[in-house]
Amino acid sequence: MKSNIIVTGGAGFLGSHFVRQMLGTDTCRVTNVDCLTYAGDLRRLADVSDRDDYRFEKLDIADEEPIKALMAGVRPDAVVHYAAESHVTRSENDPDRFYRTNVEGTRVLLDAAVAAGVKRFVHVSTDEVYGSILEGSFKESDKPDGVGIAASPYSKSKALADDLARSYSDRLEVVVVRPTNAFGPWQFPEKVFPRWVTRGLRSQPMLVWGDGLYIRQWLFAEDFARAVALVLDKGENGEAYNIGPVHEPEITNLALANWLAEFLGLPADSIQMTGYDRPDHDRRYAVDSTKIRALGWRSGDVWDQFTQSVDWFRDHRDWWESLIAEAESIYADAAPAGKAEPV
Numbered sequence: 109m110k111s112n113i114i115v116t117g118g119a120g121f122l123g124s125h126f127v128r129q130m131l132g133t134d135t136c137r138v139t140n141v142d143c144l145t146y147a148g149d150l151r152r153l154a155d156v157s158d159r160d161d162y163r164f165e166k167l168d169i170a171d172e173e174p175i176k177a178l179m180a181g182v183r184p185d186a187v188v189h190y191a192a193e194s195h196v197t198r199s200e201n202d203p204d205r206f207y208r209t210n211v212e213g214t215r216v217l218l219d220a221a222v223a224a225g226v227k228r229f230v231h232v233s234t235d236e237v238y239g240s241i242l243e244g245s246f247k248e249s250d251k252p253d254g255v256g257i258a259a260s261p262y263s264k265s266k267a268l269a270d271d272l273a274r275s276y277s278d279r280l281e282v283v284v285v286r287p288t289n290a291f292g293p294w295q296f297p298e299k300v301f302p303r304w305v306t307r308g309l310r311s312q313p314m315l316v317w318g319d320g321l322y323i324r325q326w327l328f329a330e331d332f333a334r335a336v337a338l339v340l341d342k343g344e345n346g347e348a349y350n351i352g353p354v355h356e357p358e359i360t361n362l363a364l365a366n367w368l369a370e371f372l373g374l375p376a377d378s379i380q381m382t383g384y385d386r387p388d389h390d391r392r393y394a395v396d397s398t399k400i401r402a403l404g405w406r407s408g409d410v411w412d413q414f415t416q417s418v419d420w421f422r423d424h425r426d427w428w429e430s431l432i433a434e435a436e437s438i439y440a441d442a443a444p445a446g447k448a449e450p451v
C-alpha cells in the first residue's frame with residue numbers, strides 16, 4: 109500500500125522538487141499544503157497535478173483550526189515541512205511575517221500532527237542556524253539553543269523552529285535537515301544564483317555584494333530532495349542532519365559570478381561590485397555532512413549542476429520573466445540611501 113504524506117510548501121522551489129521526486133517513486137500519495145505566497149507557484153508542479161495520488165490544499169500553515177482539520181482528515185503517515193518565508197533580505201524588512209510562518213506555523217503543524225497521530229515529521233531547517241564559521245565546519249551538535257549567532261530575522265526564526273521541532277521528539281518521530289545554499293530549476297529569481305543568471309540572460313550586470321569573497325556550499329535541489337527522502341525513511345528520531353556538498357576549492361560568490369559570465373559569454377564589465385552589502389552578511393557557511401553520507405547520500409558534480417540549471421533558465425524564460433519585477437523590487441528597497449545598486 110502507498111504511504112500517505114503531507115508536504116508543506118510544495119509549491120515552492122525545493123518543496124516542488126521533493127513532491128515530484130516522491131511521486132516518481134510511485135510509493136506514496138502526496139497532499140501539498142501551501143498558501144501560495146509570492147514565492148509559491150503551482151506551475152512548478154503542472155506536470156503532476158492531474159495524478160490521482162497528488163492533491164493540493166491552499167492553506168496557511170499558521171492557521172490552526174484549518175490545519176488541524178486537514179491533518180485529522182488526511183491522517184498522513186508523515187509530514188515533510190518545507191513551507192517558510194525563505195528570503196533573508198525580505199526578513200530584514202518584515203520580520204514579523206517570518207516569525208509567524210516559520211516559528212508559529214511550525215508549532216501549529218507539530219501540534220496538529222501529534223493530535224492526528226502522525227508517526228514521523230521531517231522539518232526542513234537551514235545551515236544558517238549555525239551562523240558563520242571562518243574555518244572548519246559545523247557538526248549537527250554545534251547548534252546552540254535559541255538563536256545563537258544566527259544573524260538575520262530569517263535565520264533567527266529558522267533557529268527557533270529547529271529547536272521547537274526537535275523538542276517534539278518525545279511525542280512523534282522528528283528528524284531535522286539543515287541544507288546549505290540551494291539552487292536549480294524553478295528557483296525564484298530573487299535568490300542570488302537565479303538572479304545572476306536571469307540578469308545575465310537579460311544583458312543586465314551581475315551585482316556582487318561586498319568584496320564577493322563570501323563562501324557557500326552549493327546544493328542542487330534534486331540532491332537535496334534525495335536527502336530528505338533518505339531521512340524520511342532512515343533518519344533517527346530527534347536527530348538533525350546537515351545536507352551539504354564539499355567543494356574543493358571552495359566557491360566564492362565572485363568565482364561563481366565569473367564562471368557564469370564566462371558560461372553565458374558576457375563581457376568583462378557584466379560583473380559589477382556594488383557599494384551595497386547585506387547587514388551582518390555571514391562570511392562563510394560550512395557544514396560537515398558526515399552523518400547523512402553515512403546513510404548513503406552523495407551529491408553530484410556541482411559544475412554540471414550549475415550548467416544544467418543555467419540551461420534550464422535559458423529554456424524557461426516564459427516562467428521567470430514575469431517574476432523579475434517582484435524579485436528585483438526587494439533590492440531597491442534594501443539598498444541604503446546613496447548606495448543603491450546600479451540596476
Ligand SMILES: NC(=O)c1ccc[n+]([C@@H]2O[C@H](COP(=O)([O-])OP(=O)(O)OC[C@H]3O[C@@H](n4cnc5c(N)ncnc54)[C@H](O)[C@@H]3O)[C@@H](O)[C@H]2O)c1
Binds near residue numbers: 116118141149
Ligand atoms: N533555498 C535555499 O537555498 C534554502 C537553503 C536552506 C534551507 N532552506 C529551507 O528550505 C525550505 C524551502 O525553501 P525554498 O527555497 O523552497 O522556499 P520558497 O520561498 O521557494 O518556497 C516556500 C513555499 O512556502 C510557501 N509558504 C510560505 N508561507 C506559507 C504559509 N504561511 N503557509 C503555507 N505555505 C507557505 C510559499 O507559498 C512557497 O510555496 C524553507 O524551509 C527554507 O528555509 C532553503
